[in-house]
Amino acid sequence: xxxxxxxxxxxxxxxxxxxxxxxxxxxxxxxxxxxxxxxxxxxxxxxxxxxxxxxxxxxxxxxxxxxxxxxxxxxxxxxxxxxxxxxxxxxxxxxxxxxxxxxxxxxxxxxxxxxxxxxxxxxxxxxxxxxxxxxxxxxxxxxxxxxxxxxxxxxxxxxxxxxxxxxxxxxxxxxxxxxxxxxxxxxxxxxxxxxxxxxxxxxxxxxxxxxxxxxxxxxxxxxxxxxxxxxxxxxxxxxxxxxxxxxxxxxxxxxxxxxxxxxxxxxxxxxxxxxxxxxxxxxxxxxxxxxxxxxxxxxxxxxxxxxxxxxxxxxxxxxxxxxxxxxxxxxxxxxxxxxxxxxxxxxxxxxxxxxxxxxxxxxxxxxxxxxxxxxxxxxxxxxxxxxxxxxxxxxxxxxxxxxxxxxxx
Amino acid sequence: xxxxxxxxxxxxxxxxxxxxxxxxxxxxxxxxxxxxxxxxxxxxxxxxxxxxxxxxxxxxxxxxxxxxxxxxxxxxxxxxxxxxxxxxxxxxxxxxxxxxxxxxxxxxxxxxxxxxxxxxxxxxxxxxxxxxxxxxxxxxxxxxxxxxxxxxxxxxxxxxxxxxxxxxxxxxxxxxxxxxxxxxxxxxxxxxxxxxxxxxxxxxxxxxxxxxxxxxxxxxxxxxxxxxxxxxxxxxxxxxxxxxxxxxxxxxxxxxxxxxxxxxxxxxxxxxxxxxxxxxxxxxxxxxxxxxxxxxxxxxxxxxxxxxxxxxxxxxxxxxxxxxxxxxxxxxxxxxxxxxxxxxxxxxxxxxxxxxxxxxxxxxxxxxxxxxxxxxxxxxxxxxxxxxxxxxxxxxxxxxxxxxxxxxx
Numbered sequence: 001x002x003x004x005x006x007x008x009x010x011x012x013x014x015x016x017x018x019x020x021x022x023x024x025x026x027x028x029x030x031x032x033x034x035x036x037x038x039x040x041x042x043x044x045x046x047x048x049x050x051x052x053x054x055x056x057x058x059x060x061x062x063x064x065x066x067x068x069x070x071x072x073x074x075x076x077x078x079x080x081x082x083x084x085x086x087x088x089x090x091x092x093x094x095x096x097x098x099x100x101x102x103x104x105x106x107x108x109x110x111x112x113x114x115x116x117x118x119x120x121x122x123x124x125x126x127x128x129x130x131x132x133x134x135x136x137x138x139x140x141x142x143x144x145x146x147x148x149x150x151x152x153x154x155x156x157x158x159x160x161x162x163x164x165x166x167x168x169x170x171x172x173x174x175x176x177x178x179x180x181x182x183x184x185x186x187x188x189x190x191x192x193x194x195x196x197x198x199x200x201x202x203x204x205x206x207x208x209x210x211x212x213x214x215x216x217x218x219x220x221x222x223x224x225x226x227x228x229x230x231x232x233x234x235x236x237x238x239x240x241x242x243x244x245x246x247x248x249x250x251x252x253x254x255x256x257x258x259x260x261x262x263x264x265x266x267x268x269x270x271x272x273x274x275x276x277x278x279x280x281x282x283x284x285x286x287x288x289x290x291x292x293x294x295x296x297x298x299x300x301x302x303x304x305x306x307x308x309x310x311x312x313x314x315x316x317x318x319x320x321x322x323x324x325x326x327x328x329x330x331x332x333x334x335x336x337x338x339x340x341x342x343x344x345x346x347x348x349x350x351x352x353x354x355x356x357x358x359x360x361x362x363x364x365x366x367x368x369x370x371x372x373x374x375x376x377x378x379x380x381x382x383x384x385x386x387x388x389x390x391x392x393x394x395x396x397x398x399x400x401x402x403x404x405x406x407x408x409x
Numbered sequence: 410x411x412x413x414x415x416x417x418x419x420x421x422x423x424x425x426x427x428x429x430x431x432x433x434x435x436x437x438x439x440x441x442x443x444x445x446x447x448x449x450x451x452x453x454x455x456x457x458x459x460x461x462x463x464x465x466x467x468x469x470x471x472x473x474x475x476x477x478x479x480x481x482x483x484x485x486x487x488x489x490x491x492x493x494x495x496x497x498x499x500x501x502x503x504x505x506x507x508x509x510x511x512x513x514x515x516x517x518x519x520x521x522x523x524x525x526x527x528x529x530x531x532x533x534x535x536x537x538x539x540x541x542x543x544x545x546x547x548x549x550x551x552x553x554x555x556x557x558x559x560x561x562x563x564x565x566x567x568x569x570x571x572x573x574x575x576x577x578x579x580x581x582x583x584x585x586x587x588x589x590x591x592x593x594x595x596x597x598x599x600x601x602x603x604x605x606x607x608x609x610x611x612x613x614x615x616x617x618x619x620x621x622x623x624x625x626x627x628x629x630x631x632x633x634x635x636x637x638x639x640x641x642x643x644x645x646x647x648x649x650x651x652x653x654x655x656x657x658x659x660x661x662x663x664x665x666x667x668x669x670x671x672x673x674x675x676x677x678x679x680x681x682x683x684x685x686x687x688x689x690x691x692x693x694x695x696x697x698x699x700x701x702x703x704x705x706x707x708x709x710x711x712x713x714x715x716x717x718x719x720x721x722x723x724x725x726x727x728x729x730x731x732x733x734x735x736x737x738x739x740x741x742x743x744x745x746x747x748x749x750x751x752x753x754x755x756x757x758x759x760x761x762x763x764x765x766x767x768x769x770x771x772x773x774x775x776x777x778x779x780x781x782x783x784x785x786x787x788x789x790x791x792x793x794x795x796x797x798x799x800x801x802x803x804x805x806x807x808x809x810x811x812x813x814x815x816x817x818x
Contacts, residue, residue, distance in 0.1 A: 001618040002587045003529030004678035008690050015696050043480035053473035056705070060469060063664065064462035071452035071663040106515050106666075106700075113698030114523070117550070120412030137697045141526070178411045209410040254480040255472065255704045257515075269413035281417050287424050288546045289522030291515075295664045296465070297703060 016377035037400040039388040040371040044252040049312030055303035059296040073292030077104025084305040108246035108259040118281040126158040126177025130378035152380035183215040188387040190340015205240035212241040220250040238264040324390035330401035345390040368403040425786035446809040448797040449780040453661040458721030464712035468705040482701030486513025493714040517655035517668040527690040535567040535586025539787030561789035592624040597796040599749015614649035621650040629659040647673040733799035739810035754799040777812040
């Protein structure tokens with residue numbers, strides 16, 4: 001009989017969001033008339049903007065005519081999109097990124113999930129706690145997790161503490177990781193690192209020869225002056241960091257699927273014979289295991305960078321940030337201790353009365369008919385915290401906040 | 410410094426199609442006015458059919474309205490597409506496939522490239538020779554290849570001979586593989602296994618506890634009665650086989666990106682504690698490392714199964730098969746020994762005059778301005794063979810064939 005990857009049996013049965021969905025489904029079955037408002041999964045709700053719709057409609061029409069039909073896209077993406085990314089996200093901000101350092105893909109999750117395939121199994125992985133659970137899960141699948149211990153931590157992972165008293169800023173760990181995941185603005189805490197905080201990590205990685213995997217999926221939500229939107233705003237970052245970007249939250253592409261990864265040519269890793277380029281390895285990975293992003297999708301992404309597209313997507317981001325502000329202020333008014341929601345679409349709250357994250361989940365669902373995400377799902381340090389997202393409809397957000405304000409917990 | 414996956418250094422520098430593209434580019438630079446006709450890379454050229462265009466246009470419009478906007482798709486795919494696949498590709502042919510056995514994805518290459526992530530590193534892999542090079546490359550990346558020896562073979566791979574004298578039918582190997590890749594209709598030879606030939610493999614896998622990874626990307630081109638389009642037409646296949654399907658060639662989706670994988674619940678593998686379901690493992694892989702296929706793309710795929718969509722896509726397949734017939738007959742007339750082109754869009758020819766595959770490539774390009782694909786790129790047994798594809802424009806195909814007929818090689 002075929003042997004399976006033995007690491008999979010180490011994974012807990014349920015992926016966080018599947019478990020949330022299961023409990024909501026079960027509540028809905030028991031309470032079919034309940035008016036449930038979801039501030040749970042980080043999925044967008046606003047429609048695609050006009051510029052994107054027009055670009056996609058035109059691209060669909062092109063695919064229906066022999067003269068303009070397009071087959072396989074280039075593995076790394078079409079030049080028109082790579083140029084738009086390079087010009088708008090980097091050059092215009094004074095950041096150097098070369099065209100052959102940009103890899104267009106079907107979203108940050110696939111890229112983050114597979115990037116470590118090109119890295120060795122014995123690298124020590126450092127992961128902020130709490131954070132997006134895909135980093136841990138994919139490394140466990142690849143054999144870098146060790147075993148899950150009774151405190152909810154994986155034995156081989158270096159947990160990077162991000163304590164509440166320091167505003168959830170990740171602190172330099174005692175043990176040096178070879179690979180460091182940083183998500184800023186952070187999912188779930190909403191914390192965004194400022195320039196000097198991020199520079200400390202770039203310098204640390206340079207000093208220790210570590211590689212930073214920088215997840216910038218929420219950069220569009222940064223409002224505070226001086227908070228970097230790209231790690232390459234930091235001097236020296238080209239030597240130590242890969243950057244993952246996505247149109248999912250920036251332009252509402254969760255159902256369209258487009259993102260990109262930047263792998264600077266300076267980045268090296270070591271194999272048994274010497275130093276090799278990570279850019280070359282990732283290119284090999286993508287050309288072998290990926291067949292390009294749909295033409296229609298790439299035209300949609302390009303439209304996000306048109307003058308009109310920029311205005312329209314900014315309005316949508318503003319809409320969500322008004323939600324974030326409403327949730328944050330409403331919860332503060334109700335007496336909760338609240339973080340995030342300023343440079344991120346996530347609001348992170350301390351559960352009151354010593355409730356565990358899942359206890360709070362169940363009570364919030366049962367008593368307010370509001371769905372959120374238990375903080376413990378983002379790592380053991382998330383226990384006793386809870387995440388609400390700003391991606392809902394404004395009226396629903398207001399209704400949910402009113403219910404929470406009136407809640408006698 | 411971060412360690413890289415040491416297996417990558419074992420891979421030859423150039424992926425087959427990149428090398429073909431490089432040589433064509435270099436020829437074009439030296440001969441800017443040359444009228445080059447490509448019968449090389451297996452990419453479609455006919456536009457998407459009307460049913461698909463209409464479905465996509467409607468879906469794009471839906472994404473632009475708040476009431477009908479869709480965010481993240483379900484990891485496994487929308488029910489509307491899963492139902493259409495199940496009904497049309499399986500139930501209507503008397504084959505049982507359950508809804509939760511179908512995983513919609515962004516194309517067969519991603520699924521084939523990553524499926525072995527859920528399998529152990531020590532499985533012995535059996536691969537037909539010649540065949541689509543992604544099977545070998547992905548297994549080498551995962552450490553199952555061993556080393557590349559001077560005969561062009563990987564030391565740990567079981568090569569499944571498919572000799573010309575047996576019509577390129579894969580022959581049972583001496584050593585038993587744990588994982589067996591079968592591509593039928595085959596890329597590049599065009600050979601399609603009939604029911605009894607495929608049954609021999611299903612029985613062999615059942616007897617030895619092997620897992621078959623069945624690549625059916627070209628099933629739409631099967632014309633010969635009795636040639637299975639799905640491995641599940643064979644009794645017992647649910648116990649031994651995963652099937653990979655794609656809309657790329659069936660409906661011209663190479664630039665749209667949609668396919669699906671069928672993982673029957675009967676399929677088991679062994680981990681250190683016992684038997685586990687491959688369906689559950691693949692579900693875990695996809696929910697962790699993939700974020701669903703675009704809504705618009707899934708609506709496009711659904712339209713392929715509408716009565717009108719079926720008619721329209723069948724016409725396109727007919728168009729390509731007329732090309733295949735033209736190439737096959739033309740080359741036979743010119744005195745070449747030719748295979749395939751009957752149940753597949755690929756024509757496989759023996760290079761004349763003892764030319765190597767790459768020598769033939771260079772001469773065909775230089776003397777006929779026709780691009781094809783060197784057979785040796787599909788495995789060591791492909792040396793001395795050459796692949797032409799039927800995906801071109803009919804007039805160009807005729808012109809290419811005329812040039813080859815007049816060619817004094």
